[in-house]
Amino acid sequence: MRCFIVLAILFCTQTIGAQQQKLSVYFRFNSASLDSSERKKIDSILYLNKTGMNTVDIFGYCDAIGNNTYNDSLAWERVNAVLQYFGTTTIAKGQVGKAEAYGKRKPANSNLTEEERLRNRRVDIFITNDPQASTATAQTPAVPQQPSLEKRVSDSSLKAGDNLVLKNLNFIGGRHMLVRESIPAAYELLEVMKKFSTLEIEIQGHICCAFGISDGLDIDTQTNNLSENRARSIYEFLVRNGIAASRLSYRGFGSSKPMYYPERTIAQMDANRRVEIKIIRK
Structure with a gap:
């Protein structure tokens, strides 16, 4: 069976130059779930490249149905589905390079x-091979543990408002x-909303700079409502x-409620470019 899949994948992938292959799943x-046939395609290309793989770049797309905000969010979910599936394989986290979503932009055809x-x-997956690449992975510094969103929501001191x-x-x-690094946080919010079935929230978008x-x-x-669009993207995801x-409801505050002012570092800009939730009913 493995031989059949490996042979089949040879006809499904495209070589880009001497060092790169492309696979589309x-x-x-309106779905971000990987069907079994698409998972097998990923399994096969990873098997073919089990030695010498350097980086994997992932790009997500949608058809032309729906608005940009909706399709951008859906394309990210598709990218995340592939990233999550990689997490069940032997691919190392450090091998993932770019992960981007274009929604209905950059269509492959006229739709x-x-x-x-x-x-x-x-989702297009680009695998770059470098037989000389080191298999050693960089050590990630330990990050202090933050209370989970579930724990923060369940805190008895948290109240409406x-x-x-x-x-x-x-x-x-x-x-x-x-x-890309924020996609798991969106899913964490989703799980909290599922667990606390009476929880009602207002999603609030903020910008920096x-x-x-x-x-x-x-x-x-090309509209001047960036903070609102950020809040709406989370709303539509949920x-x-x-x-x-x-x-659910959503609202944009622009830069009227910064966490840091003036912004002196990149980290402070990132902190101001955020989403908060206001508890409406618990």
């Missing part, structure tokens, strides 16, 4: 037929798309994953 409409739309509902900063939920500068104006320019939509819209 496809998704059903006129269902077959064309299917080809746009995909209180705000919680969502730790590690940060965005790419000028865009309403989460940085733009004091004195009402809101920032969203590069993706609704798409089964949380009732009646339990």
